[in-house]
Amino acid sequence: MQLFDVLKPDVLFPLLLSMLFGVFVGAIPGLTATMAVALIIPLTYYMKPVAGLAMVLGASFTAIFAGDIPATFLRIPGTPASGAAILDGFELSKKGKGSLALMLDLFCSALGGLIGVVILITVSPPLAKFALQFTHFEYFWLGIFGLSMAAVLSRGNTIKGLLSATLGLLISTIGIDVTTGYPRFTFNVTELMDGVSFIPAMIGLFGLSEVLKRTSEKSRLQLSAVSEVVRPNLKETFAHIWNHKFTLLRGALVGTFIGALPGAGADVAAWVSYGVEKNVSKDEELGKGSVRGVIAPTSANNAAIGGTWIPALVFGLPGDSITAIVLGAMLMYGLRPGPMIFTQSRDLVTQLFAVAVLIQILLIPVGWLGIKAFSLFVRLKTSLVMTAVTIFCIIGSYALRNSVFDVYVMFVFGLIGYVFEKLRIPLAPMILGLILGRTVEDNLRVGLIKTKGNFLPFLTRPISLALFVMIVLVLIVPPLTKTFSKKKV
Amino acid sequence: MVRKALVLVLLAAVMLLAFAANYPRKPVTIICPWGAGGGTDRLARFLADELSKKLGQPFTVVNRTGGGGAVGHAAGAYAAPDGYTLTLVTLEIATMHWMGLTDLTFEAFDYIAQVNEDPAGVIVKADAPWKTLEDLLNDIKANPGKYLFSGTAAGGIWDLARIGMLDAAGISPDAVTWVPTTGAAPALVELLGGHVHVVTCSIAEAVSQIQSGQARALAVMADERHPMFPDVPTLKELGINWSAGTWRGVAVPKGTPSEIKKILEDAIIEIASSESFKSFMQANGFGIKIRRGQEFYEFVKQQDQAWKKVLELGGYLQK
Numbered sequence: 001m002q003l004f005d006v007l008k009p010d011v012l013f014p015l016l017l018s019m020l021f022g023v024f025v026g027a028i029p030g031l032t033a034t035m036a037v038a039l040i041i042p043l044t045y046y047m048k049p050v051a052g053l054a055m056v057l058g059a060s061f062t063a064i065f066a067g068d069i070p071a072t073f074l075r076i077p078g079t080p081a082s083g084a085a086i087l088d089g090f091e092l093s094k095k096g097k098g099s100l101a102l103m104l105d106l107f108c109s110a111l112g113g114l115i116g117v118v119i120l121i122t123v124s125p126p127l128a129k130f131a132l133q134f135t136h137f138e139y140f141w142l143g144i145f146g147l148s149m150a151a152v153l154s155r156g157n158t159i160k161g162l163l164s165a166t167l168g169l170l171i172s173t174i175g176i177d178v179t180t181g182y183p184r185f186t187f188n189v190t191e192l193m194d195g196v197s198f199i200p201a202m203i204g205l206f207g208l209s210e211v212l213k214r215t216s217e218k219s220r221l222q223l224s225a226v227s228e229v230v231r232p233n234l235k236e237t238f239a240h241i242w243n244h245k246f247t248l249l250r251g252a253l254v255g256t257f258i259g260a261l262p263g264a265g266a267d268v269a270a271w272v273s274y275g276v277e278k279n280v281s282k283d284e285e286l287g288k289g290s291v292r293g294v295i296a297p298t299s300a301n302n303a304a305i306g307g308t309w310i311p312a313l314v315f316g317l318p319g320d321s322i323t324a325i326v327l328g329a330m331l332m333y334g335l336r337p338g339p340m341i342f343t344q345s346r347d348l349v350t351q352l353f354a355v356a357v358l359i360q361i362l363l364i365p366v367g368w369l370g371i372k373a374f375s376l377f378v379r380l381k382t383s384l385v386m387t388a389v390t391i392f393c394i395i396g397s398y399a400l401r402n403s404v405f406d407v408y409v410m411f412v413f414g415l416i417g418y419v420f421e422k423l424r425i426p427l428a429p430m431i432l433g434l435i436l437g438r439t440v441e442d443n444l445r446v447g448l449i450k451t452k453g454n455f456l457p458f459l460t461r462p463i464s465l466a467l468f469v470m471i472v473l474v475l476i477v478p479p480l481t482k483t484f485s486k487k488k489v
Numbered sequence: 490m491v492r493k494a495l496v497l498v499l500l501a502a503v504m505l506l507a508f509a510a511n512y513p514r515k516p517v518t519i520i521c522p523w524g525a526g527g528g529t530d531r532l533a534r535f536l537a538d539e540l541s542k543k544l545g546q547p548f549t550v551v552n553r554t555g556g557g558g559a560v561g562h563a564a565g566a567y568a569a570p571d572g573y574t575l576t577l578v579t580l581e582i583a584t585m586h587w588m589g590l591t592d593l594t595f596e597a598f599d600y601i602a603q604v605n606e607d608p609a610g611v612i613v614k615a616d617a618p619w620k621t622l623e624d625l626l627n628d629i630k631a632n633p634g635k636y637l638f639s640g641t642a643a644g645g646i647w648d649l650a651r652i653g654m655l656d657a658a659g660i661s662p663d664a665v666t667w668v669p670t671t672g673a674a675p676a677l678v679e680l681l682g683g684h685v686h687v688v689t690c691s692i693a694e695a696v697s698q699i700q701s702g703q704a705r706a707l708a709v710m711a712d713e714r715h716p717m718f719p720d721v722p723t724l725k726e727l728g729i730n731w732s733a734g735t736w737r738g739v740a741v742p743k744g745t746p747s748e749i750k751k752i753l754e755d756a757i758i759e760i761a762s763s764e765s766f767k768s769f770m771q772a773n774g775f776g777i778k779i780r781r782g783q784e785f786y787e788f789v790k791q792q793d794q795a796w797k798k799v800l801e802l803g804g805y806l807q808k
Binding site (some may be wrong): 035037039041132133134135137176178179180181183190191193194262263311315316317318324325327328329331333334336337338339340401402403425446449450454462 | 494524526527531534551552553554555556557559561563588589590591634643644645666667668669670671674675677678679681682683684685696697698700701702703708760769772773774805
């Protein structure tokens, strides 16, 4: 039976290697899952297609999980998809519950990933058809919903949060304007033509600024960076997962769907899932170290990976930057992605699905190894850990485009992050502005080009309207109910 | 004394000769101005592998992305002209300086060899009402402003291909609306979702969608029919004098020693004529077009002027 071919060493061995590689890449800030896949692909040309694709899947699932490890311990997201994990995960870690947060991350990543894969296996074609209905008008509202999360992230400090988010939005306008081809705010610097690279900015804001902060506190440099000894408490972990099973399910469903949209990937999925959780659960602790805040984004970003393969397999259209690379590799393997792949390469697709499920099981031991190794590292003296973090901040921002300019960008954002922290201005809204600024602006403007300046389709297209109504309700209903219930009293 | 000096001079001369002939003596970098995993990157990596085998030194690909290709082309052009930095140049070298994105022009390079050319196609959804390009063009003439075209960013190559085609067919480029996207793949998403009507992009980038019957090509903007789609007519057959497409080749910084250029040119031409290259290009849906150094230079020069006109027509010309 060809299904069990995936358990043979010529698939299993490369898969395990790629997963170990994925943990490494994911846990190091600046090295992203996309980069891992781009590095792996040239190696796979000499393998069986299923082994090559298994390596890609293995690396992407593990890297997206592993990005949460530094986010939890050091508040430095390992990959852009772990942006939301710096909130509750890090807060838990500060309270000495880092191992709980990471155990939850690990199991919810595997379970979320599994749900994503099951959806990929069962309802790909109709879901892909529905996702194609989304165009600029709908992506605009999705971006607006994501941006509204800035309000959550700056609770108790609205003005400062707004300042931070606006600065992020402003920075996102730098670069060639896609609608006119005009370079905005680039001052003839070629490196700025594509805008400020998001990854160096993120590493600077969270990574370098953390280094600056800790080194400015002389007394702590001799202590270990994270004092907690990592011990798995399976009973507690499973109890939490069981209590928040609907959070997990919601996260996974939202994640898979956002992943399936060709215009959004795991990073957006994590934020939207966090936002959905905030509105559904009404958990006041969210953002201050709530397990919900860990489970929702981590199950969403791993589920999103399954989601991104839906348009890739069904239409041959990339769901994110990873599947874009994979589609190119498939041509090299002699495969033609698109609706016919399910009939023409049926064995391969079946094996691929089997591999994807297998990865979720293997993720537990491999991920645990990653957590353990990283926790040994952060238990070193702060001075050593921070030196290593600085080195990786530099390497990571350079490696993205082999560009020294991006290293400068990282340093500048490191200083911005440090100063903002001193002034108690929250950093997360700025990242939201940076990620979603382009999404909102480009989709609005391209949408208006399509309609020749008419705003109505943003409100009259069925899906747009539904999204708009949902956002309005989310923003208006809670304060309204609050006032009404007060009046009754 | 004199004899000693003579021997020394001779020795030096021999060593110099050996130096030149001994290229490459250390690893060579190939700069790819586009991202890892994309079409240009795959081609760069294939050439790098073959060159390593042929010339006995590792050739490594470095992706220098950004600025719509400006960053990588600049890095390649301003490298030392010693033959140890090659650049996989793409069509953008002939367009981006006209748009004010860079001061770099095609004259900054010495050209080694062109290996690829991919024509643009006129692609519509499978269930679109137009059976031929003529149907489409007549419909556009009858309904100016009604139809949405897409394929890449504003002023990008596929936008220019569209402008040139409409102009050559006697239709104002303003008769259709260009929906800017970040590339051909998102434009095809828009096409299959029914959000735009026509995509003009490289036939190679839409091979999966056309072969699986989700989309149809009405025409190719080439001088000859595409070997993969022999049923699709060229614009010239339809009486529209316009060809457009992207191309790729290898170049070195201006001033690179001619012996080194010769070694590279011979090696790349040999690779490009091999069976393994042919099957690689076919697997990727890329077209093969080989032009040797001088011919490649003349071609780029001609392209530079040709695109200037189209950019002017579209209102993108900056200087």
